[in-house]
Amino acid sequence: MSVCNTTGLSLEQQERWPYLYRHLIEDIEVPDLSSIELTHIETLDNELSDLIKKIGDAKATSRESLTKHLKGLLFRRFGKNAVVEAFGSTVTNLSIGTGDLDLCLSFKGKQPAKVLKKLSGLLHEEGMENIQSIPKARIPIVKFKDPRSGLDVDISLDNRLAIHNSEMLKSYAQEGRLQRLVQMVKYWASRRGINNAFEGTLSSYAWTLLSIQHAQLVQPPLAPNRQKGAKSNQVSIKGVTYDIGFNNERYPTENNQSLASLLISFFERFATRWDWENMVVSIRNGEALTTKAKKWQHTGPLPLEVVTGADDGRMEHVMPIEDPFNHEHDLSRVVRAEGAMSIQNEFMRIIELLSEGTTWKEICEPVMELEEEPNDLFHDLRSTPANEIAQRLEELRANLEVVETQIRELVEERQNSNELLDLLRGGMREARNVRSDRQQILSELRPLSMKVQEMREVRDGINQRIAIPTNRIKQEMMRIFEKLTAEVDIFNAPNLGVERGDFAYFFELQAMYEASLKSNEAHQEFIRLRREQNQEYRALKKTKKREEDVLTRLVESNPALEGIHPNPKSVKEFQKNAKLLQRSINEQYSTKHELRREIGRLEAWQRISKRKQRDSDGNRHRTQRNQRSRRPRAPEVNINEVRQKASSGDSISLNELDALLSKGGIASIGSSDRQKQQQKQRQSKKRSSRKIDIRQGRTRGRKESRK
Numbered sequence: 001m002s003v004c005n006t007t008g009l010s011l012e013q014q015e016r017w018p019y020l021y022r023h024l025i026e027d028i029e030v031p032d033l034s035s036i037e038l039t040h041i042e043t044l045d046n047e048l049s050d051l052i053k054k055i056g057d058a059k060a061t062s063r064e065s066l067t068k069h070l071k072g073l074l075f076r077r078f079g080k081n082a083v084v085e086a087f088g089s090t091v092t093n094l095s096i097g098t099g100d101l102d103l104c105l106s107f108k109g110k111q112p113a114k115v116l117k118k119l120s121g122l123l124h125e126e127g128m129e130n131i132q133s134i135p136k137a138r139i140p141i142v143k144f145k146d147p148r149s150g151l152d153v154d155i156s157l158d159n160r161l162a163i164h165n166s167e168m169l170k171s172y173a174q175e176g177r178l179q180r181l182v183q184m185v186k187y188w189a190s191r192r193g194i195n196n197a198f199e200g201t202l203s204s205y206a207w208t209l210l211s212i213q214h215a216q217l218v219q220p221p222l223a224p225n226r227q228k229g230a231k232s233n234q235v236s237i238k239g240v241t242y243d244i245g246f247n248n249e250r251y252p253t254e255n256n257q258s259l260a261s262l263l264i265s266f267f268e269r270f271a272t273r274w275d276w277e278n279m280v281v282s283i284r285n286g287e288a289l290t291t292k293a294k295k296w297q298h299t300g301p302l303p304l305e306v307v308t309g310a311d312d313g314r315m316e317h318v319m320p321i322e323d324p325f326n327h328e329h330d331l332s333r334v335v336r337a338e339g340a341m342s343i344q345n346e347f348m349r350i351i352e353l354l355s356e357g358t359t360w361k362e363i364c365e366p367v368m369e370l371e372e373e374p375n376d377l378f379h380d381l382r383s384t385p386a387n388e389i390a391q392r393l394e395e396l397r398a399n400l401e402v403v404e405t406q407i408r409e410l411v412e413e414r415q416n417s418n419e420l421l422d423l424l425r426g427g428m429r430e431a432r433n434v435r436s437d438r439q440q441i442l443s444e445l446r447p448l449s450m451k452v453q454e455m456r457e458v459r460d461g462i463n464q465r466i467a468i469p470t471n472r473i474k475q476e477m478m479r480i481f482e483k484l485t486a487e488v489d490i491f492n493a494p495n496l497g498v499e500r501g502d503f504a505y506f507f508e509l510q511a512m513y514e515a516s517l518k519s520n521e522a523h524q525e526f527i528r529l530r531r532e533q534n535q536e537y538r539a540l541k542k543t544k545k546r547e548e549d550v551l552t553r554l555v556e557s558n559p560a561l562e563g564i565h566p567n568p569k570s571v572k573e574f575q576k577n578a579k580l581l582q583r584s585i586n587e588q589y590s591t592k593h594e595l596r597r598e599i600g601r602l603e604a605w606q607r608i609s610k611r612k613q614r615d616s617d618g619n620r621h622r623t624q625r626n627q628r629s630r631r632p633r634a635p636e637v638n639i640n641e642v643r644q645k646a647s648s649g650d651s652i653s654l655n656e657l658d659a660l661l662s663k664g665g666i667a668s669i670g671s672s673d674r675q676k677q678q679q680k681q682r683q684s685k686k687r688s689s690r691k692i693d694i695r696q697g698r699t700r701g702r703k704e705s706r707k
């Protein structure tokens, strides 16, 4: 692979960002858009008007129905404390039809635990697709796709500030040209793949703020600074106070530039003149702030250094854009190096193409093949033989049965697993109590044993010295005492030496007696302590038995717990298993919904084919016998009600689906209003053509009469 010596970009990267690459290696002058011919601006303006009419908001009805459906769903799951509010382009009037549906879920009281997990489970059961839960984000969010309407939905938790800033954007969008400017910038960015914050480029919201800043800076201004001088309105969100006040009055602009010139100057400003290094986009200031004043100087490597691997540091403030309410929030925080390169490449591209007079259609040529919804729901079935469809249906039904059985089994397994987990937790609690009892006994036993030992030593120490039993000592003491205190026979009196010896012996006996008494006491204490000790030992044994009982009872209550100890490790293993089970259940639910949809589609096609066959048979029959023989008709259906049901995701019968398909199919759901209007127009045309006929008739009549 050849790597460019100047830029370090690989061949693949050079091909990915060709416009930027050329500007990096060649000293090309950026074209001057102020010299674009007036006729070209007019042509572009006409093209933009046509496009805006065309894109409208084709999904407005689907969005409304889906919002209603999701509100009902969340109400049933979380109760009346759950509040669901729409924000983003659904309410700002800045939609380009392809945008997502942004919903905010908050709770009047306490937020239920693990709410995102519950929400994801619910959405899986509903058959939603590509469910992604991001609980650790600044604003926790669940993203998914509703397969029925094809809408991408974001449900964020307690995203209060977004609701407030949406209101302000709506206020800015009162100015029709600004509204259309935002729509065209978003249209260009989305088709060129650079408005996806989750993929490292700028969000639609950020592009909207750039457009507003441009409208504030053009001369004369197209938009005011709605926050300047506005009445303060302080709100506290998660402990932080924000001023969300803004002026909502209509702004009488003196600017009369066309949308095309506003769009051209928008790109000229941000692609060529804006000093991203030193300027911060700030609509609450009405003009740029300096990165220095804001302390938002670009730090870390440049995007080029990151993509070429020259530096793997973290980039900060790569395209600084200040949130109008949360002034600490830089909307370019999400921009990754590759995203920044793509944005710069697109800026270079659009400047070149605009200067060459390229059409908006070509400028906005999608970078990726956009997923076009086929107009014809049965496009792939038209050339498939009926028996093949029948066989496919049979297979799908069999698969559905298997999947449904699997779901039942998995749900049962999850239930069992949860029950076991509860038992295990209960067992753990009991075992913990037993263990703490044992600890208590052991802590009492330790000093007791020491005392026993002490008493034993006292007793044995004395006994070693005095081998004579206490009674014998006492008797001897009495004998000597009597001898010493007997009346003295003066003829036979002991001599002094003998008497002294007796006294000494008596005192020794007395000391021996005291020691012997002490030994006896120690012995008694020793006996008492031993008894106490034995009691404690018995209690200890009992706790062991109790622990065994806990385990036995646990296993008896559910044999599946055999060999499993009620400890945190086992609980953790069970929890992990429960998570895996839930994931499998969710996957099976998605498969089930897909299978059901496909079965419904094939069945509907079979009905339609049969009816066609019946009709053509009937026609043949009629021409042969000039007679009508009809099978009983399916009940009449109200097509508008069916459309309503289908777009809100309610189930519809085959008969209703059939009717829906014969009236334009799924693609017609979003356009029922348009159809009504077209019908009205057709009727009025009919009426007016009738008028012409009448006039013509008169004219003809008069002419004829003149003749």
Ligand code: ATP
Pocket (backbone or CB within 6 Å): 087, 088, 089, 090, 092, 094, 095, 096, 098, 099, 100, 101, 102, 161, 162, 163, 165, 166, 169, 186, 203, 204, 205, 206, 208, 323, 329, 331
């Ligand atoms: P689209 O029509 O493409 O869906 P949108 O106007 O709805 O565009 P989003 O980017 O979907 O714009 O954002 C919806 C709303 O969420 C914005 O109006 C804004 O209130 C809020 N929002 C989006 N991104 C941010 C962000 N990074 N910080 C703060 N609020 C944001």
Ligand code: MG
Pocket (backbone or CB within 6 Å): 088, 089, 090, 099, 100, 101, 102, 204
């Ligand atoms: Mg949106």
